[in-house]
Amino acid sequence: MTPITVGLIGIGVLLLALFIGIPIAFALALVGVLGLCLLVGPTAALGILPRDIFEEFYSYPLTVITMFVLMGSYAFASGMGKRSYDTSHTVLGHLPGGLAIASVAAATAFGAVCGSAAATAATIGKIALPEMKHYNYGDTLATGCVASAGGLGILVPPSSAFIVYGVLTEQSIGKLFVSGIFPALILAAVFTGAIVLACLRNPALAPPGARTSWKEKVISLAGLSDTLILFVVTMGGLFSGWFSPTQAGAVGAGGTLLIGIARRQLDWQGFLMATKDGLVIACMVLCLIAGATVFGHFMALSTVTTSLLQWMTGLPLPPIGILAIMCAVFFIFGCFIDTMPLIVILVPLFFPVVTAFGFDPIWFGVIIVLLAAVGLITPPVGVSAFVVKGVAQEVPLESIFKGVLPFIAAYVLTLAIVMAFPQIATFLPSLITY
Amino acid sequence: MMLDKLEKFSRLLSGWFVWIAVGGLLLMMLITWVDVMGAKLFGWPVPGLTDIVRPLQVIAIASAIAFAQIKGMHVQVLFFVERLPKRVKTIFNGITSLITLGFFILFGWQGYVYGLSLLTAGETTPTLLIPLGPIALWMAFCSVPIFLVFLAQFLSSLAEEGKR
Numbered sequence A: 001m002t003p004i005t006v007g008l009i010g011i012g013v014l015l016l017a018l019f020i021g022i023p024i025a026f027a028l029a030l031v032g033v034l035g036l037c038l039l040v041g042p043t044a045a046l047g048i049l050p051r052d053i054f055e056e057f058y059s060y061p062l063t064v065i066t067m068f069v070l071m072g073s074y075a076f077a078s079g080m081g082k083r084s085y086d087t088s089h090t091v092l093g094h095l096p097g098g099l100a101i102a103s104v105a106a107a108t109a110f111g112a113v114c115g116s117a118a119a120t121a122a123t124i125g126k127i128a129l130p131e132m133k134h135y136n137y138g139d140t141l142a143t144g145c146v147a148s149a150g151g152l153g154i155l156v157p158p159s160s161a162f163i164v165y166g167v168l169t170e171q172s173i174g175k176l177f178v179s180g181i182f183p184a185l186i187l188a189a190v191f192t193g194a195i196v197l198a199c200l201r202n203p204a205l206a207p208p209g210a211r212t213s214w215k216e217k218v219i220s221l222a223g224l225s226d227t228l229i230l231f232v233v234t235m236g237g238l239f240s241g242w243f244s245p246t247q248a249g250a251v252g253a254g255g256t257l258l259i260g261i262a263r264r265q266l267d268w269q270g271f272l273m274a275t276k277d278g279l280v281i282a283c284m285v286l287c288l289i290a291g292a293t294v295f296g297h298f299m300a301l302s303t304v305t306t307s308l309l310q311w312m313t314g315l316p317l318p319p320i321g322i323l324a325i326m327c328a329v330f331f332i333f334g335c336f337i338d339t340m341p342l343i344v345i346l347v348p349l350f351f352p353v354v355t356a357f358g359f360d361p362i363w364f365g366v367i368i369v370l371l372a373a374v375g376l377i378t379p380p381v382g383v384s385a386f387v388v389k390g391v392a393q394e395v396p397l398e399s400i401f402k403g404v405l406p407f408i409a410a411y412v413l414t415l416a417i418v419m420a421f422p423q424i425a426t427f428l429p430s431l432i433t434y
Numbered sequence B: 001m002m003l004d005k006l007e008k009f010s011r012l013l014s015g016w017f018v019w020i021a022v023g024g025l026l027l028m029m030l031i032t033w034v035d036v037m038g039a040k041l042f043g044w045p046v047p048g049l050t051d052i053v054r055p056l057q058v059i060a061i062a063s064a065i066a067f068a069q070i071k072g073m074h075v076q077v078l079f080f081v082e083r084l085p086k087r088v089k090t091i092f093n094g095i096t097s098l099i100t101l102g103f104f105i106l107f108g109w110q111g112y113v114y115g116l117s118l119l120t121a122g123e124t125t126p127t128l129l130i131p132l133g134p135i136a137l138w139m140a141f142c143s144v145p146i147f148l149v150f151l152a153q154f155l156s157s158l159a160e161e162g163k164r
Helices: A003-019 A024-040 A042-057 A063-077 A080-092 A098-111 A117-134 A139-154 A160-169 A173-179 A181-201 A214-239 A245-262 A268-302 A304-314 A319-334 A339-356 A361-375 A383-391 A397-403 A405-420 A423-431 B002-042 B049-070 B086-121 B133-141 B143-163
Strands: none
Touching: A003 A024, A003 A268, A003 A304, A024 A042, A024 A268, A024 A339, A024 B086, A042 A268, A042 B049, A042 B086, A042 B133, A063 A080, A063 A117, A063 A160, A063 A245, A063 A268, A063 B002, A063 B049, A080 A098, A080 A117, A080 A214, A098 A117, A098 A139, A098 A181, A098 A214, A117 A139, A117 A383, A139 A160, A139 A181, A139 A361, A139 A383, A139 A397, A139 A405, A160 A173, A160 A268, A160 A339, A160 A361, A173 A181, A173 A214, A173 A361, A173 A423, A181 A361, A181 A405, A181 A423, A214 A245, A245 A268, A245 B002, A268 A304, A268 A339, A268 B002, A268 B049, A304 A339, A319 A339, A319 A361, A319 A405, A339 A361, A361 A405, A361 A423, A383 A397, A397 A405, A405 A423, B002 B049, B002 B143, B049 B133, B049 B143, B086 B133, B086 B143, B133 B143
16 A cells, blocks of 8 residues: 555544544544554554654643633633623613624623633623523524624634644744734624624614613723733733743733632632633643644655645646635534644645645634634534523524524625735734744 | 442542642643743743743643543534434444543553653753653553543443443
8 A cells, every 4th residue: 555545544534533423632643643553663653652642742832722721711710701791781782783792892802811712602602692682682693693703712812723723833823813803803893794784684683772871881891901901911921022922821821810819700619610621621622732743643654745735736726726625625624523623633734735825824824713713603513503502502503503694604704805805814913023 | 330430430530630630730820920920020030941831731731631531521523423323322432432442552551661761761851850751651641540431431331232
C-alpha cells in the first residue's frame, strides 16, 4: 500500500470511529497511532503517541487556552451575564423586538469576558427566555435569537476558537482576538436587522417591553462596568503588548474571580464548581489538540495533506472558488461536529492551501470562526440549539431550529460581507504589534 | 454487585485525581498572577515561570481526563448512534468502550516507557531543572482512572446485554 492509500483509509477509519461514538480526541490519537504503525513501524509509532501528547500538555502556548477557559468559567458563575442583560434590557427593552435585541447586545457584551458559545447561550438564555416569555414573545424568535447570539461568544475576544486556531496555525493570538471585533459588531447589527424585520412582518411576535426613563437607562449602564473593566485590562494589556496571552488570561481569570467574590456571587462551593467546570473544558480542548497532533503526524507522513494541496491548486478555479469549497466543507462538517473538533480536524488539512493561495491567515481565521458559529445552530448537531433546549424545555427542538433560520441567513450575510471586504477583519490587527 | 463497586471506585478515584488537577490549575493561575504583578509593579518576575507552569498544566490536564469523561465532556458524535435501536446502541457502546479501553492500555504502557526514558536521560526543564520523567510518569499513571471508567462502561454494556 502506498502512504497516500494508508492515509485515505485512515480518514475513512476515523470517520467510522467518530460515527460509532468514540470520543473524538481519543479516536484521533488511536487512528493516528495505528496509521503510523503501518507507515513507520510499531516501535517508532508507539513512541510518538506519548511524546506527542506529553508535548502538547507541556506546551506553554496552550496554557493560554486553560487560562481563558477558566476566566470564562468564572464569568459564567459570577453573574456577569445577568448584569449585561439587565443593562441591555433597560436600554433596549421598550422597542418592538427589544428583548431579543437586548439578548444580542448582552451576548456581545458577555462575549467580551467569556470565550464560549455554549456558555454565552446558556447564560443569556437562562435570563432572557423567561423574560421574553413574560412579554409573550414567539418561542421561535426567542429561542432562535438566543441560540444564534451564542455564536457572538466565540467571535468577540477572548475567544477559545481563535486561541485554538492561532495555536494550530501559529498566528498571533492578540491579532486574532482583535480581528473578531468588527465582524462581531456587524453580526450583532445584522442580527438586530433580522429581528426588526421579523417584528415588522409580524408585530405579535415580539410585543414591546416596559418603557424606561433616560435616567434609568443611564444608571443601568453601571451594570456593564465590571465587564468593561475586565475587557479593557485583559484585552488592552494584550493588544498593547503589556501582557502575553497567558498572562492576560490569568489576569482575566483572577480578576473575574475577584469580581465574583466581591459581588458575593461566588461562594466557596460556587468557586470550586466553576474551577472544575473550567478544568474539564480545558481538558477536553487540550485532549482534542493532542489527539489531532498524533493524527496530524500520520496525515503528514501519509502525504495526504500535500496531495490535497496539489489537487486543490490544480483545480481550474479562481482563489475565491477554492475558498468557497473550503467553506462548504467546514459548513457541512459543522452540521455534525462541534466547534473545537471542527477546527482541530479541518484547519491543519486546509491551512497549507490557505497559505499557498496567499489568503490572509487572520482573515481566514475569522471566516472559520464564523462558520464554526453557524455550525453551532445548524441541525442535526447544533450545540447552542441544544443548550437553549435545555433552558427552555417546553419548546420543541424543531421550533428552535426553525427559529434560527433567519439568523443563519444573517450569518451568511456577515460571512459574505467579511469575504468581500477583508479589511473588516484585517484592519485592527494591522494596528497592533503583538 | 461487582460492577456497582467498580463504577463507584472508578468515580471515587477520578474524584481524587480531579482534586490534584484543580490544585495544579489554581497554582498555574496563581503563579502567573504573581509573575504579572511582580514583573509589572515591582520589576520582579517569577524566575523560570514557564518551567513551573508547563509541568503544572501536564498534571492538571492529565489528572482531569477521567473526570471529564464521567462528566461527558469529551466530545462525541452521537447523532448516528442515538438513532439506533436500544440493543444495537448498547452493543455499539460496548464496542466503543472496549476500543477506548484498549487505547488507554496502550497509552499507559507507552507513557510509562516514555517517562522512564526521560528519567534515564535526566531530562529537565531549562531554567529550574525540574526533572520531566516523574511528570511524564504521572501522565501515564493518570490512564489508570480513565481505564477503570471505560472498563466499568464496557462491563455495564455487557451486563445490559446479558439481561436480555
